[in-house]
Amino acid sequence: MKLKKILTGLMVMAVALSLTLYDTAPVEGATGNSIQKSVTAEKVIKGTELKNIRVGGDAKHTRIVLDLSSAKKFNYAFENNNTRLVINIDGVYTAMKAAPDTNRGAVKDLILATYGDTVQLIVDMKVPVPVKVYPLKNPDRVVIDLINEYEEETSNQVEAGLLYGKYVRFDSRGMLTAYMLEVDPQKFDIRMVLPGGEVTQGLGKLSTIAQKYNAVAAVNGGYFDWSGTFLIGDIRINGTTVGMVPEERSGLINKKDGRYDVGQASYSGTVSINGQGISFWGVNSPRGKDAVILYNRLYGTHTGTNEFGKEFVIRHNSVAAINNGNSEIPPDGAVVSVHGQSLEYFKNVRVGDRAEIIESFGEAIPDNVDFYGAGPQLVKNGRVDVTSYNEGIANDIANGRAPRTAVGIKPNGHVILMVVDGRQSHSIGATLPEMGQLLIKYGADRGVNFDGGGSSEMVINNQIVTSPSGGTERKIGNALVVVRK
Structure with a gap:
């Protein structure tokens, strides 16, 4: 009995000691x-x-x-x-x-x-x-x-005449990441291309487009319709009109002598049959009510229109055929597609009548000079000069921060291709004035905005160097590719 009391006392002491050594x-x-x-x-x-x-x-x-x-x-x-x-x-x-x-x-x-x-x-x-x-x-x-605030720039030469740079900035606005290509036009051509060679062949990923055209580098190009059936902007490729808009729009001029510039186009186009002319409502775009649309070889093989109109096939300044819809587009001619009330202007047209198609991109863009339109202008005479209002740019493009793509021209003729990531932790995106500032930072004295958002992307040697905001490549309607001369 005494031994049991002693053991019990020792156990109580052990518990007490444990509680003093540990904070529970x-x-x-x-x-x-x-x-x-x-x-x-x-x-x-x-x-x-x-x-x-x-x-x-x-x-x-x-x-x-x-x-x-x-x-x-x-x-x-x-x-x-x-x-x-x-x-x-x-x-x-x-x-x-x-x-x-x-x-x-x-x-x-x-x-x-x-x-x-x-x-x-x-x-x-x-x-x-x-x-x-x-x-x-x-x-x-x-x-x-x-x-809290810093700037970091890195650059390396991809090959002679092609310099790649990356710019990271962090300040009270957040972090911004931009990518730059400086292109020497004496060693490289910059061309706007279509994913499949024709508008109706739809959309494609930039990396695939770059491979198709054997491009050393590429960025996304101008605006396009989500359906992939037409482009939005004044665009001329290899001397042929691809698309048009009614407003004056800025873009990249590809001159005959291999130099590049930034300017504004103002498209006008008419068809004159037997001396009577009528303006086009659109080029290589869907035919709406009462519309007059021009289709050429860059649209595809056929117009794809329904039978509720009339189409005039023009070859060698003459009406070669008249159809109701879905006409074949001749490689050496065009099709004028007409609907509704506009048919009144064509009621007496017959096969064999003289027909002439006249197009102009305005005084600043000579005939047969290629023009890759998008807009708005960002830089003029070395200063930020954004012309969104004058060019009728939609608010979702003109305002706020977004992933952006832009092109600038340096005084020595070198071309700057600029892409800014956006809507991600490493980059908040840029406003249009900020894109202008970035072009000026890298030496441009002229600059223009191209398509942005999820389309903004840069590819170099078949590698995506940017971070598309959608997490993956978006299919686009056209691209600017850099190819060796």
């Missing part, structure tokens, strides 16, 4: 789950203490300071595509329950956690930025420096 209160960790400390009272008294976490800095820098009672080794690593910094300090305790709230510069949040005798600090960043982590003494502390 829950502590919030990085995930919010309760964990259990196993630090003895002796260690807490004699160990290194994390006394405070301080946050400061200015517009260009953010500094986080961990104040320690004595020096301790630490380790750190980056996670989540370099947007999270995790610092661990062993042999440390702290009475702090949480890190200070902060949303400063590049820092989105600070998270403090303890795991046994390890203290962990997580620095969540809005975007990846340059970070330096280092110890300081007198007093002992660990310092984390983040740069």
